[in-house]
Amino acid sequence: MRKAVHRIVLVLITAVLLSPMLMLLWATLHVGIHWSLASYIGLFHDGHFRRAMGRSIVVSLGAVAVSTIILSPSLYLVYSRFPKLLGFTEGLTLMPFVIPGVSLAIGYITVYSSGPFPLSETPILLPFAFSILGLPFFFRSYLNGLRTLQVRVLADAAASVGCGWWRTFLQVIVPNVFPAILGGALLVFALSMGEFVITDLTVGTVFSTFPVYMDSIFMYNPSEGASMAALSYLITIMVVMMVGLFVSSVMLRKSRPIKRSD
């Protein structure tokens, strides 16, 4: 009886989670009374779509780069040298949850629309903004990775054999938290691929990314818009699966014990 209830709950949850995706696939694959891939094939003939997708990928990779190149050493510095500031930093990384994206976008426009850095209508700000939006996810994944290591002991050992701070970070810490960095970077990438509010408000049609283009096309061609939405799901799932497989294979290789006695 209990088992049956569990199954029903599981089926309901799965249905709720998958129904928007399945409905989207149904709507895009079922034209009239026929099944057809036409709306997807049509997407790739649309130059605007290809450009928008390309822009999104570039900007998202930019956000991943900002997260890994700027944030990961900074967070390591806080973790290893100023552990007392970790709580404060953690609070700071949760700000994107507290402050809505609209506020961040308006803030950017206010600061960067004039003055020494008139960047508000250029895509340069986007990777930085996206990395901030993804910071809670990146920070959490990265922090979990650091916590599985004896960071202080490893840093001391690295220093004693001749590593400076940067070398310790790059050659000792990063290889050991790589799966965590990759996991965090993946979340930043997925979030950036779907980001709409900040992009629309700061650059809008000047630099139309995939979600912005999807929104504009949906107005007059709902079927193409729906195909794009389905495609974005598919891309995200594929990236998640690929990185997940990679991370689990790395973890598996590391945890394979061949213990010997003395």
Add this chain to the structure above:
Amino acid sequence: MTVKYLELSQLSKKFGGGRQVLEDFSLDVKEGEFLAVVGPSGSGKTTVLRIISGLIYPDGGKVLLRGKDITRIPPHKRNMGVVFQGYALFPHMNAWKNIAYPLTLRRIGHEDVTRQVNRLVELIGITGPQRFPHQLSGGEQQRVAIARALVYDPDILLLDEPFSALDARVRVTLRDEIMRIHRVLGKTIVLVTHDQEEAFYMSDRVAILSNNGTLEQVGTPQEVYFSPRTAFIAGFIGASTRLVLDRYDPSTGEAVWKERVRLRIPRESVFEENGIHIAFLRPNEIEISSDGIICQVLRRVFMGTDIRVFANLCGQEIFFDVDAKSGLMVDNDEEVSVKFWASTSVS
């Protein structure tokens, strides 16, 4: 003439909360010497080692190596080998790469790296160097850590409680291995440990720290054991019973304990603390003798060669050793007559 190889001069260090860990700490280490720094937990012995390695800087004082001031030189620019308590091997490198890593940092040619790593792998007896740290036992990991700390020919090898995470059998083997490596390579070694037996067993000299981070005495194990300079060392080194004397005459060595026991105590066994004389009675300074003082046996502990007997004497617990094979067995609650320093009489 012995050269001052490493000189720690008037070091002081405070940690967060204003806790003074070291104060006016001075110590010299000779080239090629094996020196052990011993002290109870929290005495600052690891702080001394971390200051020598450069992992922390002292608040005051100097560290000199061959007369050169290295106090503020960062750890990666010093040439110190450190073996840590928790091994601290790099998890993403196999044993061989862990050992080779310090050499690759120094941009040494591939052939030289291979030659030097292989030499140490053989010297230290590392089997299966292609295995990763998580595939090695504690003893094997510590051997790799020792090899990694020695491969770049450091000026000093620093050992921070290197055996504390190992089981007793591996600890004894590794202790002998390090002593053999010291004989073969002639490296200057500073060992930090809380285990005085380990320090006495391995080192040429021992430096003893008290709870408040002051250096109580430096000397050979024999000097420290037989001629302790302070009451702290007499109580800390070796097992002993602490006797608070009623009266003590330093000129004659005569003492009175518990108002009725007259003793003649060697001067090096008596210390004065706040006007009170205290004597430390080692188990080997008590013997069973028919003309001694009666005590009651409380319990016995078999220790291999000896049996340690705990007894009640005038309301205080004392202990002494008897040869386990001598056939002289004492039972619990039995009364035995004992003599201290061969000179006890009851008035």
